[in-house]
Amino acid sequence: MSLPKTYLQLLSTLNADGELQMQLAEKEMPTPGLDEVLVRVEAAPINPSDQGVMFGWSSMDKATTTGTGAETTLHAPVSPKGMRMMKARVGQALPVGNEGSGTVVAAGENAQGLKGKLVGLMGGEMYAQYRLVKAMMCLPLGPDHTAKDGAACFVNPLTALSMVETMRLEGHTALVHTAAASNLGQMLNRICQADDVQLVNVVRSAEQEKLLRDMGAAHVVDSSKDSFMADLTDAIHETGATLAFDATGGGRLASNILTAMEAAAARTPGAYSIYGSVKHKQVYLYGGLDQSETVLTRGYGMAWGVGGWLLPNFLARVGHEVGAKMRERVVKELTTTFENKYSDEISLTDVLKSEVVARYVTKKTGAKFLINPQLPI
Numbered sequence: 001m002s003l004p005k006t007y008l009q010l011l012s013t014l015n016a017d018g019e020l021q022m023q024l025a026e027k028e029m030p031t032p033g034l035d036e037v038l039v040r041v042e043a044a045p046i047n048p049s050d051q052g053v054m055f056g057w058s059s060m061d062k063a064t065t066t067g068t069g070a071e072t073t074l075h076a077p078v079s080p081k082g083m084r085m086m087k088a089r090v091g092q093a094l095p096v097g098n099e100g101s102g103t104v105v106a107a108g109e110n111a112q113g114l115k116g117k118l119v120g121l122m123g124g125e126m127y128a129q130y131r132l133v134k135a136m137m138c139l140p141l142g143p144d145h146t147a148k149d150g151a152a153c154f155v156n157p158l159t160a161l162s163m164v165e166t167m168r169l170e171g172h173t174a175l176v177h178t179a180a181a182s183n184l185g186q187m188l189n190r191i192c193q194a195d196d197v198q199l200v201n202v203v204r205s206a207e208q209e210k211l212l213r214d215m216g217a218a219h220v221v222d223s224s225k226d227s228f229m230a231d232l233t234d235a236i237h238e239t240g241a242t243l244a245f246d247a248t249g250g251g252r253l254a255s256n257i258l259t260a261m262e263a264a265a266a267r268t269p270g271a272y273s274i275y276g277s278v279k280h281k282q283v284y285l286y287g288g289l290d291q292s293e294t295v296l297t298r299g300y301g302m303a304w305g306v307g308g309w310l311l312p313n314f315l316a317r318v319g320h321e322v323g324a325k326m327r328e329r330v331v332k333e334l335t336t337t338f339e340n341k342y343s344d345e346i347s348l349t350d351v352l353k354s355e356v357v358a359r360y361v362t363k364k365t366g367a368k369f370l371i372n373p374q375l376p377i
Helices: 048-055 080-085 109-114 153-167 183-195 206-214 228-239 253-264 311-333 354-360
Strands: 006-014 017-026 038-046 064-066 073-077 093-094 099-108 120-123 130-134 139-140 175-176 198-203 219-222 243-246 247-249 281-285 290-294 304-308 345-346 369-371
Touching: 006 048, 038 109, 038 120, 038 183, 048 153, 099 109, 099 369, 139 311, 153 175, 153 183, 153 243, 153 311, 175 183, 175 247, 183 206, 198 206, 198 228, 206 219, 219 228, 228 253, 243 253, 253 290, 253 304, 345 354
Parallel strands: 175 198, 175 243, 198 219, 243 281, 247 290, 281 304, 345 369
Antiparallel strands: 006 017, 006 093, 017 073, 038 099, 038 130, 038 369, 064 073, 099 120, 120 139
């Protein structure tokens, strides 16, 4: 198969004049080195983490699009505060796309075994027609899998598995998860049900609560209800959860979870202390759906912590052997436990159209977009 001499890649650039631009750039087709493979990217999801690089602190409600085809450009203004927050990236053309899947179309001498295979891969720069990566970064998929099946086989699956692994490593016995009706949240539910792990799901609507209960989730609490704190405390008391993963990041939700954990602990006879419960309570912020400040009221004793959590850092912490076992499970359960459902499949130019951006930037439950870089430009 003969390859084109060039390919298109999506780049996001913050200009010094206060405008963010996203556009396609023409790149020279690379030749794989000894341990490298060239993948024709056929599917790549738009995850919230991708949007952080794509748009940063720009005002996406004011975004506009100019040009057509390969000349399509998305423009979005950036406020003075946004410019301060993104000062370090001014003038840099950043490639986008954490993960994806596709077919290996060329391989170096030491990677010939992957040639022609469908693989999942995570290494950034996936919003492109082709991607050169180290062979070790590829996850070979099964013979019955499609590129769509494997497009999101890294970020959400490994994050969900790593949450349970973090729980075990740090001596907790149950979990709380926010934004729990997301694709990741649904995966986490399936994992916890299969592994007999108690999970408290925090959602934002009655519709989301029904979605999870229909999946068999035992503990679902709706933050829009007046009874939220009481319901959350009851669920935490019943499960014994002392570890939470918060996808929102901002506001009082992390603090409310710690408050509910402390209130649940206080129900145990003999647990009273002027310093609060002895059992450590931990909330990890792993997302930024709420861009406001994180507010902590500190009404939960002294045995607590709030910190950031990132998948790459965790995988580095646990090492190759644990990571390999998780990847094996993902491939085995790719169309069951780790199934992803997409509402839209779009081209690289569709990504840049303001009317399409307005739909995927909202991060609504059930609205997950898949980019197919091989669709016509």
